[in-house]
Structure formats: structure tokens, C-alpha cells
Amino acid sequence: MATAISANKAELLAIADAVAREKLIDRGIVIEAMEDAIQRAAKARYGAENDIRAKIDPKGGDLRLWRVVEVVEEVENYFTQVSSTEAAKLQKDAKVGDFIVDPLPNFEFGRIAAQAAKQVIFQKVRDAERERQYDEFKDRAGEIITGVVKRVEFGHIVVDLGRAEGVIRRDQQIPREVVRVGDRVRSLILRVVRENRGPQIFLSRAHPDFMKKLFAQEVPEIYDGVIEIKAAARDPGSRAKIGVISHDGGIDPVGACVGMKGSRVQAVVQEMQGEKIDIIPWSPDTATFVVNALQPATVSRVVIDEEEERIEVVVPDDQLSLAIGRRGQNVRLASQLTGKAIDILTEADASEKRQKEFVERSETFQNELDVDETLAQLLVAEGFTSLDEVAYVELDEVASIEGLDDEIAQELQSRAQEALDRREAANRELRTSLGVEDALAELPHLTEAMLVTLGKAGIKTLDDLADLATDELIAKKRAEPRRRAENAAPQRSRPEDKGGILAEYGLNEEQGNEIIMAARAHWFEDDASAEEAQG
Missing domain, CATH: 2.40.50.140 (Nucleic acid-binding proteins)
Incomplete structure (x- = not known):
């Protein structure tokens, strides 16, 4: 930069143009930075207390330097104020209260002032460059x-x-x-x-989206929106799965992604360092999509638990290791792809599990309803899984079971309701012994069984419950496949694995929020009472 601001007008503009081109920022920002640098140098020369302004003509390069002063009747600060008499010499129509311009002469930069000016310009330009980078990306x-x-x-x-x-x-x-x-x-x-x-x-x-974008670059049908990648999951560097669907019935989504002799998918594989990619037809039917996602394994049966967001998949004994994959990779990727936790069972495992559930439910009905083993097993065989179902389904559903009539069905429902009342009473007694306040029992959606669970977790008062976040109360356990390959490395448990205190009861987020807000209601009532007392 010139050592004197009055030196070469064109040089100032040349510097501004060069810096703007080099840093890819607006020329006006560079000129503004120069003006700021000159203002600071002028304040160092004439006094920092002065309100000094500098202006560079962006076309001709002319520099104007002045200070702004206020017109007053009696001067108290000679740096920022001027008397009306002196003001008349600068501006004829100046009156008290006006702010007027007092032109300053140009001056030469000293070594220190020039260095300081450069630093100011560099900083301004650097800030502008960073802002330009942020706006660009x-x-x-x-x-x-x-x-x-x-x-x-x-x-x-x-x-x-x-x-x-x-x-x-x-x-x-x-x-x-x-x-x-x-x-x-x-x-x-x-x-x-x-x-x-x-x-x-x-x-x-x-990231899975990196793979999606690569396919969009290699497959014109994806770029055009004819084929859509609905889901993707990756084990980077090893294996990946994508679920694709075609919006044109005449185009095979899997074939289009694979390409002639695998040319399209191979281009993506090479970019991803040889990562093996399974291209799977996406289906809105969850069971069908899960069967596809577990390829190349063959699936015998799929059972979906909507409440738990888990899927039980039954495979032939010889397909178990293939379904799970090396170190659990296949089932893990399928779980990520579908967004559901997947449990892999063999035919023998599934049969054993069904038999165990059948026996447990039969014993529950036999003990709680005071019926013989045959009737208890009949109820289970007809699809009844809990006392609540027996107690609260339509009477006709129970009476329609072969060998039962309306009278027997009504008696069974009555006994089921009595059994539920006994459970509720037992839970109420246990809840009371745990020290859980009665006020919690008045909150919406909470049963006595839930209150017992809260009490065991140390939540015994409205304040205890009100201090919880909704996730801490109802969040479900993190979804992960339950079955691992025998050689899979054990995974370290994380805090979120435990789920919320009432996770097992299947409360949704809206219900959880209602419970928390109801528990906090007394806080607002107390605040209102305190304000009234102060008033």
C-alpha cells in the first residue's frame, strides 16, 4: 500500500481489484476495509477521541477524510463538539444540535501506522473470505x-x-x-x-447417502426420479444393502442399478473400495421387504410385533448362519434397512418358543380363571394371550369358541375381570408399601402396575416424576437384533439401551408428555399462588 494516502489514487483501486479477484470477494468489501484502516490510522494521528470518517471514491480513487462534530452552545468536549460560532465557519446554516463535517488534511503513514492498516485490511478481507466460503457451501x-x-x-x-x-x-x-x-x-x-x-x-x-449419490451419478433412471432408493445401510468397506423401487412398471429397478454386465454397480463398488452391495426390491409390505432384505438367506415365516417394533424371522436350520451373516453383518444391515429390530429363529427355536408361550398362557388362565387345563388350552389355541383380552373382548368372540355358550363365556369374562381387580389391588398395596404418593395414581394413563415400576425406580412423588424428561419415562430400548453369530464380538451396552422406566408398557410419546405435564401442573399452581400472595 502507498505510504501516503494522497499518493496514487489509481493504486488504491488497483490493490482493491487485485485482492477482490484473488480472494473471490466483493470489491466493495475490500474498499470498505481500506476505509476502516485509514480511519484507524487517522485516529492514531489526530486522537482516538475524534469521530473520524474516511471515504474512497470507488470509481476515481479520490480519498476524503473528515471528522464529525456536534454543534452546541457551550463546548464541553473539544474532540466531538464545536461552538455555533466555529460551526458557522464550516457550514453557514449550522444550528445547535446539528452534526457537521470538519474536513481533515491528508497525511502520510508512518511505519507503525502502515503496518496496523495492513493488519486491519487483512483481517477484514479474511473475515469476508470466510463468510463467502460459508455462503458457498x-x-x-x-x-x-x-x-x-x-x-x-x-x-x-x-x-x-x-x-x-x-x-x-x-x-x-x-x-x-x-x-x-x-x-x-x-x-x-x-x-x-x-x-x-x-x-x-x-x-x-x-455415510449411506454417499452410496446413494454415487448410484444417482451412475444410474440415469435414479437421477431422473424414475427409480428411487428408498433405504440404504452400510458396513463401510465390507458390505451394503439398498432398497430400490421403480415408478415405471416397465423398468426393473434392480436390473437398472446393476447395469449391463454389472457395469453400473461395479463403478460404485470400485469407488467404495470393493464394498459388496446387495440391491434389493423395496416393498411397502414390511414382511416382504424383510424377506428381501435378508437375502441371500431363505425365510420360512415372518411375525411382526407392531408394538415392540420388532420382527421375528423364522428360517430353516441350514439357513441360520447365512441369515445372520459373518459377525451378525447380514441381519444387522437388514435391521438398519427396514428400521426394525430383527430376531432370527430356526424352525426348532420357533417351535420351542411357541410351546413355551402356550404352556405359560395356559397356566395363567388355569390359575387366574379357576378352569381346568383343557379349557385353558382351548382359550390359548383360539388366540387369547392375556386376561385383558378375555375380559374386554366382545362376548360373542368368547361364546363362538366350540364347546362354549353365552353363559360360560359371561362367567369366563366375569372371572377375568375379578382376576384383573385382584392384580390391581395387589399392585396398589405394593405401591403403597414402596411409598409412592396417591397423587401419582390420579395422573392420566398410569396404572397401579406402572406405579409399582416407578416406585422401584425411586420415583415416588409428583416432583420426582416432574423432573423426568419424556424419553426417560417411556423411551423404548434401542432396537438391535437379538440373535448374533457365535463368533460375533460382544457389544458394549450403552445408557440408551436400557430404555425409559415405563418402556415395557408401550406408552406413546403423546401419552408420556401428558403424564409429565400433569405431574408438573402443581408447579404452575404454586407459582400462581405465590404471585397472588405478593400482589
Whole structure:
């Protein structure tokens, strides 16, 4: 920069143009930074107490320097105020209360002032460059971008994206993939975060969306929306599954993704370092989709538990290891793909489980309803699983069982209701012995059995319950496949695995919120009473 601000007008504009081109920022921002630097240098020269302004003509390069002063009757601060008499010399029609301009002469920068001015300009330009980078990438999350590996730090890969830098963290890399400085890499823009030191652009090669975008690049039908990838799951560097559907009945979604002689899928596989990809027809029917997702294993039967969001899959004995996969990989990916926890059972396991459930339910009916073994087993065989079902279904459903009439059905329902009342009374007594307040029993959706569970967890007062978040109360246990391959490594349990205190009762989020808000109601009543007392 020139040592005197009055020196070469064209030089100021030339510098502004060069910096704007180099940093890809607006020329006006650079000129504004220069004006700010000149203002600071002028304050150092004429006094920091002065309100000094500088203006560079963006066309001609002319510089104007002035200070702003207020017109007053009696001057108290000579740096920011001027008397009406002195003001008349600067501006004829000036009156008390006006702010007027007092022109200042140009001056030459000293070495220290010039260095300070450069620092101001550099900082302003750097801030503008960071803002430009953030604006350029903030709406590009989910895109694939190509960059050059700049360096590798502590296992994280820093990628030069041309106008910015991105980072592929260690957990977002494909395992065992070797990259070197100078290699070109494709990755998914995971997210862009604004930070003081500049925007942080996080990239990923391990995310399922990276695979989806690669297929969109290789398969024109996906790009055009004719074929849609409805679900994807990956075990990066090893195996992946995608569920695809065609919106055109004449196009096979799996065949289109595979391509002629596998050319399309192989292009994706090569980019993903040889990761094996299973392309599966997606189906709106959960059972059908689960059967497809567990390929190449053959499935005999699928049982869906909607309440628990779990799926029980029965496979022939010789298909068990294939369904589970090496280290549980196949069933794990199928579970991620369907969004449901999948339990794998052999025919023998399923038969044993059904027999055990049959015996347990028969014994419950036999003991609670005071009926003989034959009648208890008949109820189970007809699909009754609990006392609640016997007590509260339509009378005709019970009476329609072969060998029963309306009178017997009514008696069975009456006994079932009495058994439920006995359970409720026993739970109420246990709840009381645990010290759970009666006030909790008045809250919506809570049964005596739930109150016992709360009491055992140390939740005994309205305040105890009110302090909980909804997730802590009702969140279900994290969905994971229950059956693992024999050589699968044990997984460390996590806090969220335990689920909420009342997870076993199947309460939904709306019910959980109602319970928590009802427990907190007395807080607001107490606050209102306190305000009335103060008033």
C-alpha cells in the first residue's frame, strides 16, 4: 500500500481489484476495509477521541477524510463538539444540535501506522473470505464433491476443495482405505458449521447417502426420479444393502442399478473400495421387504410385533448362519434397512418358543380363571394371550369358541375381570408399601402396575416424576437384533439401551408428555399462588 494516502489514487483501486479477484470477494468489501484502516490510522494521528470518517471514491480513487462534530452552545468536549460560532465557519446554516463535517488534511503513514492498516485490511478481507466460503457451501450438504488430499492429521484427512478446505474424520472414512497427499477423492458433504476460524466443512465416504449419490451419478433412471432408493445401510468397506423401487412398471429397478454386465454397480463398488452391495426390491409390505432384505438367506415365516417394533424371522436350520451373516453383518444391515429390530429363529427355536408361550398362557388362565387345563388350552389355541383380552373382548368372540355358550363365556369374562381387580389391588398395596404418593395414581394413563415400576425406580412423588424428561419415562430400548453369530464380538451396552422406566408398557410419546405435564401442573399452581400472595 502507498505510504501516503494522497499518493496514487489509481493504486488504491488497483490493490482493491487485485485482492477482490484473488480472494473471490466483493470489491466493495475490500474498499470498505481500506476505509476502516485509514480511519484507524487517522485516529492514531489526530486522537482516538475524534469521530473520524474516511471515504474512497470507488470509481476515481479520490480519498476524503473528515471528522464529525456536534454543534452546541457551550463546548464541553473539544474532540466531538464545536461552538455555533466555529460551526458557522464550516457550514453557514449550522444550528445547535446539528452534526457537521470538519474536513481533515491528508497525511502520510508512518511505519507503525502502515503496518496496523495492513493488519486491519487483512483481517477484514479474511473475515469476508470466510463468510463467502460459508455462503458457498452452507446449502450444499448432501452433495458429492471432489477434492485433493492436502494433508493427513491424526488420522483425519484434510481435503482441498478449491475455494475451501474440508475434513474427512476418521469415523467417516472407509476402513483400511489408504490415501496419500495429492490423491483426488470424492466424498459427501455431511454438514457445514460456521465457526470463528472459518467454516468447518465435514465430509464423509462412509455415510449411506454417499452410496446413494454415487448410484444417482451412475444410474440415469435414479437421477431422473424414475427409480428411487428408498433405504440404504452400510458396513463401510465390507458390505451394503439398498432398497430400490421403480415408478415405471416397465423398468426393473434392480436390473437398472446393476447395469449391463454389472457395469453400473461395479463403478460404485470400485469407488467404495470393493464394498459388496446387495440391491434389493423395496416393498411397502414390511414382511416382504424383510424377506428381501435378508437375502441371500431363505425365510420360512415372518411375525411382526407392531408394538415392540420388532420382527421375528423364522428360517430353516441350514439357513441360520447365512441369515445372520459373518459377525451378525447380514441381519444387522437388514435391521438398519427396514428400521426394525430383527430376531432370527430356526424352525426348532420357533417351535420351542411357541410351546413355551402356550404352556405359560395356559397356566395363567388355569390359575387366574379357576378352569381346568383343557379349557385353558382351548382359550390359548383360539388366540387369547392375556386376561385383558378375555375380559374386554366382545362376548360373542368368547361364546363362538366350540364347546362354549353365552353363559360360560359371561362367567369366563366375569372371572377375568375379578382376576384383573385382584392384580390391581395387589399392585396398589405394593405401591403403597414402596411409598409412592396417591397423587401419582390420579395422573392420566398410569396404572397401579406402572406405579409399582416407578416406585422401584425411586420415583415416588409428583416432583420426582416432574423432573423426568419424556424419553426417560417411556423411551423404548434401542432396537438391535437379538440373535448374533457365535463368533460375533460382544457389544458394549450403552445408557440408551436400557430404555425409559415405563418402556415395557408401550406408552406413546403423546401419552408420556401428558403424564409429565400433569405431574408438573402443581408447579404452575404454586407459582400462581405465590404471585397472588405478593400482589
